[in-house]
Amino acid sequence: MHLNWTALGQVTAVSIGATVAVVVVFALGVLGLARLEGAREHPGGTGALGLGQAVLCFVACAAVVAYGIYLIVPRFH
Incomplete structure (x- = not known):
């Protein structure tokens, strides 16, 4: 079994x-x-x-969470 340590490090950093x-x-x-x-x-x-400021920041956080859910749930693709 071979691990791509560079890719693992990139994923961890991101x-x-x-x-x-x-x-x-x-x-x-x-x-x-x-x-x-x-x-x-x-x-x-x-x-x-x-x-x-509060509205803009909370909308940005909600957008990041929604994008993460989109990436995780295969039905949305």
């Missing part, structure tokens, strides 16, 4: 990179929600900007 990217984007979404809450407590803040 998986770790994608995981870190999704976690960072989700954390930025939570930061946007925190900005929204901060703007509600202190008028004159950037509440709309925080809401837009």
Whole structure:
């Protein structure tokens, strides 16, 4: 049995990179929600900007999850 160690390393690197990217984007979404809450407590803040940031980040995370499900389920191909 022969293993292609280069391909295994590439898959591992891409998986770790994608995981870190999704976690960072989700954390930025939570930061946007925190900005929204901060703007509600202190008028004159950037509440709309925080809401837009949160929505954009959470939509990006949902898109990544949906694409992963698409890749895993053969019925969708």
